[in-house]
Amino acid sequence: MAYQVAGEFLLAVKAAKIRDAKLRDETLRSAKSVCLTVAEGAERVMRADRARAFASARGETVEAVAAVEIAARP
Structure with a gap:
């Protein structure tokens, strides 16, 4: 599910x-990195590793959203 949402975001x-x-x-x-990092996190077995990957994906998402907002400004 998270990977699908990441793909839609891209x-x-x-x-x-x-x-x-x-x-x-x-x-x-950033948007591509979200997809790749979510996929990487989904594969992690250890809970801490998975959480670290998903936290990184969230950071990339926020960066991409900020860039879109900046681009939309006049």
């Missing part, structure tokens, strides 16, 4: 069509 970031090339690149990198 599609939403792509659909945002951020004009600033540097900001677009950073946002897409």
